[in-house]
Amino acid sequence: MNPEATKRLEESIQKTLSTHAKNDKSYLWMAYWVIFEREADPDGLEGWLNELKLGLSRATVIKKMFEAHEFQQRLPEEERGSKLMTSFTMPNREMVKEFIPPADDFPVIPLSIDELKEQVASKHWFHQIDLGNGIITHGQDDSAEKLLRIKMPEKLDGRTVLDIGTWNGFFSFEAERRGASRVLATDSYAWHTWDGKSGFDLARRALNSKVQALEIDILDLSPDKIGTFDLVLCLGVLYHMRHPLLSLEKVFSVTGNQLILETTVELFSEDRPAMVFYPGTEFANDPTNWCGANPAAVIAMLKVAGFSKVELVSLVDFPIPQTGRATFHAWR
C-alpha cells in the first residue's frame, strides 16, 4: 500500500470507529479488534487512555497502532487494504458486542462504610437504592413502589436484561439480584446532568455488581450494536421522547422476548388512541417531557412497533386530573 492509501485507510477507520464509539474506552476496544485482531490488554488500554486524556488525537492513536510492530507483523503491507477493510466494513455481531467493555473491566475497590456514607451523601440521586449497612441513596423516586407497579418477574435466572434509561441503576441492580445472567444498563441524558453517571458507578461498586454500562441514546439502539435481550425495561422514558413511535421501534428491535414499559399517561376518558404534546414546560415544569399518551395510544404504538401481544398491568391515578402512571407488558 502506498502512503496515500494507508493514510486514507487510517482516516476511514478513525471515522467509522468514532461513529460507533460512545467513549474513548470503547473506541480503543474497537481499534484493538480491527487493527490487532484481539482484545485490548489492560496495560495497553490504560496507556492509550492516558495518552488520549493528555491530548493525543484519536486519529494519531490509529496512526501509531499502524506503526506498531504487532500490526506490521500481523499483516504484510500488500494485504492490509483488503484484509482490514473486509473485517472492518462487515463487523459481525459477536465482534460488535465486544465493543461494550466487559463488566470485569472495572476493578471493584471496596469502600469502608464511612467512606461510602460520605460519598452517598455528597451526590444528587434519583433512585432510592439500598446499598446495605443501613445506607439508602436519597433519591426523590419512590423506587420500591415503582418496582411493585411494574411487576418484574420474581425470578430472572439465566435471562439477559436491558435497562434503557437506567439513571442510577435501581432496576438493573434489582434484575441482577433476581438472577439475570447478564444485565446491560444504558442511558444518555441523565448521565450528563447533575452528577452524571457517578451515582450509578458508586452504587455498582458498593453492591459489587457485574451490571454492564453503555452510554447510548434510545434512538441509536439496534441489534447490530448491542444484540437482543430476553427482557427489556423501558421505565419512565417514553414521555421524554420527541419521537415516541420511532423510539418504540428501536426498543422492539432489541427485545428478544418481553418488554416492560412504564410511563406517564393522560386522557383516560378518551377511548381512542390519543396523545398530549408538551412543546414547552407544560408537564411538571420540565422541558425534557414531550408527550403524554393515553393507555389506548401506548398499546396501539407498541403493536404498530411490532409487538404481537400487549397487556396493561397497572394504572395509578395521580391528583392532577387526568394524569397517572401505567405499566405495560409486551411480547414479540
Ligand SMILES: C[S@@+](CC[C@H](N)C(=O)[O-])C[C@H]1O[C@@H](n2cnc3c(N)ncnc32)[C@H](O)[C@@H]1O
Ligand atoms: C424519569 S427517568 C427514569 C429512570 C428509571 N428508568 C426509572 O424508571 O426509575 C428518565 C430516564 O430516561 C433517560 N433518557 C431521556 N432521554 C433519553 C434518550 N434519548 N435515550 C436514552 N435515555 C434517555 C434519562 O436520562 C433518565 O435516566
